[in-house]
Amino acid sequence: MKHLPKHLQPRYRYLAVGIESWPDATVDRRGFQRALWDETRALLGDPGSAAVDPSVLQFDREGSVGRAIVRVRRGTVDRARAALACIDAIDGDPVGLRVRGASGTVRACEEKYLGGPPEPSEERTVVYQRQERTATARSPRVDVRQGDAFLGVTEFDCETPNRDAEIGENHESDRD
Incomplete structure (x- = not known):
């Protein structure tokens, strides 16, 4: 199967997300992805959710703090931020999410917004x-x-x- 020409390939933006929860919370990548899909669908509907196409690329959590990189389609960053703002619990555990920034590449997202280890606890x-x-x-x-x-x-x-x-x-x- 041939690849699409570069001008027809989908373009993405990457959001750096900070995650904060109680120390005994059981927040994992799968639960975060599920909560992201559910809130995007609830806020934007099925067509809007498909247009944003949110996907968790990286997820790291130590103690009560964590961080993730979420991939969304270019031009839908504002809608993705709104959906992330709607997430208040993951698998029944309350969480706080903060979008630290958006970037055009995963590497730039890591270096600019997620540099260094998470806060020690x-x-x-x-x-x-x-x-x-x-x-x-x-x-x-x-x-x-x-x-x-x-x-x-x-x-x-x-x-x-x-x-x-x-x-x-x-x-x-x-x-x-």
Whole structure:
């Protein structure tokens, strides 16, 4: 089968998408693709969805942050951004999506908008509302575990317990 001449081949644009979710969310590439198709179809209808033709090319997620590259047809970037803005949950887990930018090639999209590793996150114990709790921290955001769910706060809302100071105070009082 012969290839189409270059002037008849479809032209694409690539969207860099930042993904944020709770640390215990199970967001994967397949679920993201399904949510993207569903929201595009719900917003634009079947003909509009076929014109945009959204496809997830790359998907990477570590902890509660991730990133993806979505391919759409040229001239439909605004409609694809609108469909991405409609996604508020993937497989029942709430997510936040942010389109970082659009590019004409995958390589330019990676270099310009997805350069470097995702934000590092760490598990640590924090004091929130006068109670020690486990949390996932990504400066300046902190996701505090509250029962079986998470609560999003900032570093200013919580403190790191200073156990060394408590131990030192106990030893000083023993000396008196």
